[in-house]
Amino acid sequence: MNTSPPSGAAPAGAGRAEILSGLFASMVIQQTNMALMFLGKMPHPQSGQSLQDIDSAKLMIDQLEMLELKTRGNLDPREERLLKQSLTSLRMAFVEAVDRPTTAPEAGANTTSTDATAPSGGETGPTTTPEDESHKRFSKKY
Secondary structure: OOOOOOOOOOOOOOOHHHHHHHHHHHHHHHHHHHHHHHOOOOOOOOOOOOOOOHHHHHHHHHHHHHHHHHOOOOOOHHHHHHHHHHHHHHHHHHHHHHHOOOOHHHHHHHHHHHHHHOOOOOOOHHHOHHHHHHHHHHHHOO
């Protein structure tokens, strides 16, 4: 365990700080992806099916928030920005998942967003489009 990584594992000239920064980014991205999977925003990598487990997603978000708090002042700007952006997108996805507990609206949101851009599909769109559009405007502000 105390051995250094093989020379092929790290880029030439990468110091310990760069390697640790990469590991930090990898951990944040892994936690973010797990939370997105639990929010039903990404399919499970093995089954390919979407699932929704709000409690597990909240745990992942809470862990990233703890990491943000405990590392405050000790991260370089890129690490800090990655963590902040990840938390912001996860919080927005969490609010959306709590407001719409089923995984079906995700697929519906994709189809209604294309309907919203096409002005000719107005017969069935007005009942769902304003709701989706207002939600999209809400998420774009952040």
